Amino acid sequence: MLSGLSDLYQSRTAKAAIGFGSFARSSNCVCTLEVSRVGDPTRAVRSRSKRQVTAGEKVAEGLEEEALAIEVAAEEAWAAAAALDEAKAEYDQLNEGSAISGRLVKIYNELLVAENIEKQLYWNGQLVGPHLWRLFQRYAVIFATLKEKGIGLSFSPESLDNIIGKFSPAFAALAAIAPLMRATRLLTPAELDHLETNCAALGATWREHFAAAHGGEHTPKVHLIERHVVEQARRHGTLGMFGEEAVEAEHPAWARAAQLCRAIKNPRARLLATKRHSER
Ligand SMILES: [Zn+2]
Numbered sequence: 001m002l003s004g005l006s007d008l009y010q011s012r013t014a015k016a017a018i019g020f021g022s023f024a025r026s027s028n029c030v031c032t033l034e035v036s037r038v039g040d041p042t043r044a045v046r047s048r049s050k051r052q053v054t055a056g057e058k059v060a061e062g063l064e065e066e067a068l069a070i071e072v073a074a075e076e077a078w079a080a081a082a083a084l085d086e087a088k089a090e091y092d093q094l095n096e097g098s099a100i101s102g103r104l105v106k107i108y109n110e111l112l113v114a115e116n117i118e119k120q121l122y123w124n125g126q127l128v129g130p131h132l133w134r135l136f137q138r139y140a141v142i143f144a145t146l147k148e149k150g151i152g153l154s155f156s157p158e159s160l161d162n163i164i165g166k167f168s169p170a171f172a173a174l175a176a177i178a179p180l181m182r183a184t185r186l187l188t189p190a191e192l193d194h195l196e197t198n199c200a201a202l203g204a205t206w207r208e209h210f211a212a213a214h215g216g217e218h219t220p221k222v223h224l225i226e227r228h229v230v231e232q233a234r235r236h237g238t239l240g241m242f243g244e245e246a247v248e249a250e251h252p253a254w255a256r257a258a259q260l261c262r263a264i265k266n267p268r269a270r271l272l273a274t275k276r277h278s279e280r
Pocket of ligand 1: 224
């Protein structure tokens with residue numbers, strides 16, 4: 001799961017960084033290095049002679065650029081969701097892989113269900129958002145109940161406090177960050193400051209509690225939150241207006257259109273026809 005997400009993330013990171021060309025150049029960070037290694041994927045197309053670039057290709061390139069721009073615009077919100085995905089996975093790993101009994105995991109899973117936070121939907125992707133946001137909002141209650149029930153099963157309060165103490169600061173920071181990243185409006189100066197404080201807090205707690213699990217470095221997702229979310233938010237005054245959720249909502253329409261057009265053999269014609277159908 002983690003490596004799959006990581007692969008997906010890497011490709012998105014490269015595209016995002018290319019999309020934000022000036023942003024990548026201005027940042028002395030991992031992202032910049034990744035871009036220079038990846039190179040410019042449009043170079044092969046540009047270096048062809050003019051005769052080779054047909055009108056159809058130009059249209060297809062335009063569509064691709066349009067699609068890429070939409071995708072790029074949603075990167076930060078996606079990164080936040082993915083970072084929580086990792087937090088949750090680490091939580092599971094800690095519980096399942098250490099001395100902490102599976103009984104505690106069972107209780108935790110039951111508490112998630114009770115809070116209408118569905119793991120299956122979560123792992124499979126499409127309905128990630130609402131379940132993540134609920135987890136952010138309810139983590140303190142979930143942890144408090146977890147501790148209570150764990151003590152009831154004769155776990156030591158200290159071991160429970162250790163677990164909760166490890167994860168709570170990350171959840172607290174993400175709970176503060178998420179609504180500000182999703183708000184489809186301009187943020188106030190106070191909100192931008194609050195965002196900055198919590199992005200830094202997430203980076204700090206991740207470094208303290210989780211960095212070792214990733215070879216001492218932040219994962220790219222956490223790096224994005226620590227280093228680039230605030231930068232982008234301050235530059236544009238908003239992140240939520242670039243959010244991915246509207247695009248996600250279009251997926252069913254696009255999938256239906258793609259199904260109608262799947263028999264078209266020529267890929268460019270298929271893409272154009274799918275676009276036309278999805279716009280109906
Ligand atoms: Zn970076």
